Amino acid sequence: MDQARSTISKIFNGEPHTYTRFNLARNMEGDNSHVELKMSTDMVEEADGNGVGEHLNHNSNHKPYMAHKPGRDPKNICFKVAMGLLIFIIGYLISFMIHWKKDVGPNCASSAPSVPPYAKVVAPETGAAPLMDWDDVKALLAKKVSAAKFESVFSEFSSxxxxxxxxxxxxxxxxxLDRFKEYGMKTWTDEHFVKVQDPPASGYNTYTFRNQTERLDGFLSYSGTGTRTGAALQANYGQEEDFKRLRDKGINMNGRVVLVKTGLISLAEKVANAAKMNVSAVLIYPDSPSAEKTPLFGHVHMGSGDPYTPGFPSFNHTQFPPIESSGLPKILAQTISNEKAKSILANLGGESVPDGWGSFYKLGGESDLITVEISNVLTEKKINNVFGVIKGFVDEDRYVVIGAQRDAWGPGFAASTVGTSVLVELARSISDMVKNDEFKPRRSIVFASWSAGEYGNVGATEWLEGYLTSLSMKAFAYINLDAVVTGDGGFKVSASPLLHSLIQSTMRELNYPNKASLFSQFGRSDWEKNVLQTMKMNDTAYPFLAFSGIPSVSFRFNSEASHYRYFGTLLDTREKLNIATVNKVTQLAELSARFAGHMALRLVHDHLLHFDLKKYDKVIRTHVAQINSRVLAVKRIQKDKLPRALTVQWLMSASGSYSRASDNLLSDIQNSNLDDIEMCRIINDRIMAVERNLLSPYLSPRENPFRHILLGSGPHTLKGLANHLDALRMDTPDADATLFRNQFALATWTLQGCANSLAGDIWSLDNEI
Structure with a gap:
């Protein structure tokens, strides 16, 4: 209406005639009815002789319009009045139609497709301040997770x-997959075709001792195959120090068949240690009288993932020439029952066992011959990893991963059922918090169910290999739920040093069933000594940490008196776990869910990632001090092994650079506006890069997958350098001064590169060497 009045006023006030171009532009305030008028006296041609828009064409052949003086010609006055009424009516109709469309326009919300509750449109954040108080988040999680709810989940996922x-x-x-969909999460699967070694399809693996042949029900995947005969030799747990004691006694181990018991280290490590002694075969038996006749299952790949696609994913379309992991053993490996092992050990001759081995049997003599025959078959299997995600509301493309394996050799209640159930309950609880309690995580949470974990973390590792470049940039933490409950009365954690402070604060805020906090219960005077353990290669979290550079954590409620003896057997049942936990399985499962959930929620709630960069400073300095002392020892004892000019100064300087860079980042945080989302993202990206940049860039992930120089495995690590210096000092055959110097330089510059990345911009680097 206002436009119509304005137009009429202009006509009757005798304004000059002009041509008008209408530009319908969206009002940024949200009013789509706004019309912007642009007045112009020069119009371009709208058509070329086709009559379209010809009345707006200045170059038309029509005679020019001759204006008369207003008020003099009655016809002119009548024409103006008629035109004014016409424009008034048109303006009124336009105004009416616009308002009518607003009133009767369709309801987009009601016609839009349904979306998960946590994905509904919300007002965008303008800053990085928490949308919910942390104490409220903790209270919500405690309310959602309860011991009583685990019984039905155990029942559904037991097999x-x-x-x-x-x-x-x-x-x-x-x-x-159905559960994740039920909770409103976006879901997907990850399919792989992996090669695994299974028992003989027909027949059995066997051993023959004293002319007695025994058929074996258990097996070790990835063993060498064939037939070997050698003298029996007892080697305790098969640790490096066990074989060293045998060597110090002057015992010839070449071609022997070694018997070792389970415990302390992984089955793969036992076989790898035995292979270094040039034995022909290894027989492994359970160190548990309560499982005398029970067969034992496992794998002996000294690595992680599919050993026939080392360093790259086993997708169906992968086209690589046949290759094997260097971690595959060449010697034979087989499990035997506790009962069969006793029958062999009781008939051995030879020397007495070393003190402290806790055995009254003899070591075994040259005449105690055993023949081992392994006929395992290599097969290809299709496996599927299953995922669900709760997306973040600020940094959606940054995520913490929570995972558990779901496969097992048998019932696998402690090995897989409990962890899978904890994963399901965490997914249900956190999605419910987002759906019904207005909790808005800043970052995303990915829930992962792995397959082929029993063959050496195959499903998880193949996923990492398939998406390494993306995950290393975006996944900032991994929380492992495998075997989180194995007993009552103890608590152990293996984790990246970056997560130690988060673990400590979580332990302070959670209570053990009917007792004090986890920290008071298990931390005591020195919580790091009493709780923290070194992460082992057979841990699912290990490839995340040492292969992908993602800070990771595994934890376990266990028994202080003894370890859980039923992993890898058909006796890993609910009944056995009830005995081990004094019937506290559901209570400990609840506490496990709260412990894992607490850490995950803290990582997606705070504006800055809850990582302690100074923890690595202490670890680095410890390693540097050890290397320095060993270099001095080599120069003192083996003067010709290392050049006089070789110094640890460069490594010390790199250590100092990391320390200063971590201090400077803390200073930057204190001087930054943490309500600025972009500023928080920049700082978090610097923090996330630390673990990733401790992976040596000079090694191939195919040849040396665990490239982490502090927590990885191999001669490139700082621990490997210290061991190499010991070999140089003792002048062992495998000592190589040139190789050491090369590895020493590469490790130094890996550490310096990590410090440079942590420092931030190139002009902020501090390389005072």
Whole structure:
């Protein structure tokens, strides 16, 4: 109406005639009815002789319009009045139609497709301040998770047959997928075709002793195959120090068949240690009288993932020439029952066992011959990892991953069922917090159900290998739920030093069932000594940490008196776990869910990642001090092994650079506006890069997958350098001064590169060497 009045006023006030171009532009205030008028006296041609828009064309052949003086010609006055009324009516109709469309326009919200509750449109954040107080988040999680809810989940996800790639494994994966969908999460699966070694399809693996042949039900995947005969030799737990004691006694181990018991180190490490002694075969038996006749299952790949696609993913379309992991043993390896092991050990001759081995049997003599025959078959299996994600509301493309394996050799209640159930309950609880309690995580949470964990973390590792470049930039933490409950009365954690402070604060805020906080219960005077352990290669979290450079954590409620003896056996059942936990399985499962959930929520809630960069400063300085003392020892004892000019100064300077860079970052945080989302993202990216940049860039992930120079495995690590210096000092055959110097330089510059990245911009670097 206002436009119509304005137009009429202009006509009757005798304003000059002009041509008008209408530009319908969206009002940024949200009013789509706004019309912007642009007045122009020069119009471009709208058509070329086709009559379209010809009345707006200045170059038309029509005679020019001759204006008369207003008020003199009655016809002119009548024409103006008629035109004014016409424009008034048109303006009124336009105004009416616009307002009518506003009133009767369709309701977009009601017609839009349904979306997960946590994905509904909310007002965008303008800053990085928490949307919910942390104490309220903790209270919500404690309210959602309860011991009583675990019974039904245990029942749903328990299975007696769910070996990787089997119908039982696939059925459990489908259940996980359905649950994630039920909770409103975006879901997907990750399919791999992996090669695993299974027992003989027909027949058995065997051993022959004293002319008595025994058929074996258990097996070790990835063993060498064939037939070997050698003299029996007892080697305790098969640790390096056990074989060293045998060597110090002058015992010839070449070609022997070694018997070792389970415990302390992984089965793969036992076989690898034995292979270094040039033995022909290894027989491993359970160190548990309560499982005398029970077969034992496992794998002996000294690595992680599919050993026939080392360093790259086993997707169906992968086209690589046949290759094997260097971690595959060449010697034979087989499990035997405790009962069969006793029958062999009781008939051995030779020398007495070393003190402290806790055995009254003899070591074994040259005449105690055993023949071992292994006929395992290599097969290809299709496995599926299953995922669900709760997306963040600020940094959606940054995420913490929470995972658990779902496969097992048998029932696998402690090995997989409890962890899978904790994963399901965490997914349900956190999605419910987002759906019904207005909790808005800043970053995303990915829930992962892995397959083929029993074959050496195959499913998880293949996923990492397939998406390494993306995950190393965006996944900032991994929380492992495998075997989180194995007993009552103890608590152990393996983690990246970056997460130690988060673990400590979480322990202070959670209470043990009917007792004080976890920290008071287990931390005591020195919590790091009493709780923290070194992460082992057979831990699912290990490839995340040492291969992908993602800060990771594994934890376990266990028994202080003894370890859980039923992993890898058919006796890993709910009944056995009830005995080990004094019937506290559901309570400890609840506490495990709260412990993992507490850490995950803290990582997606705070505006800055809850990482302690100074923890690595202490670890680095300890390693540098050890290397320095050993270099001095080599120069003193083996003067010709290292050049006089070789110094640890460069490594010390790199250590100092890291220390200064971490201090400077803390200073930058204190002087930054943490309500600025972009500023927080920049700082978090600097923090996330630390673990990733401790992976040596000079090594191939295919040849040396665990490239972490502090927590990895191999001669490139700082621990490996210290061991190499010991070899130089003792002048052992495998000592190589040139190789050491090369590895020493590369480790130094890996550490310096990590410090440079942590410092931030190139002009902020501090390389005072």
């Amino acid at each position: 007696t047959q769910h070996r990787a790639g089997s119908p039982g494994d696939e059925a459990l994966g489908n259940k996980m």
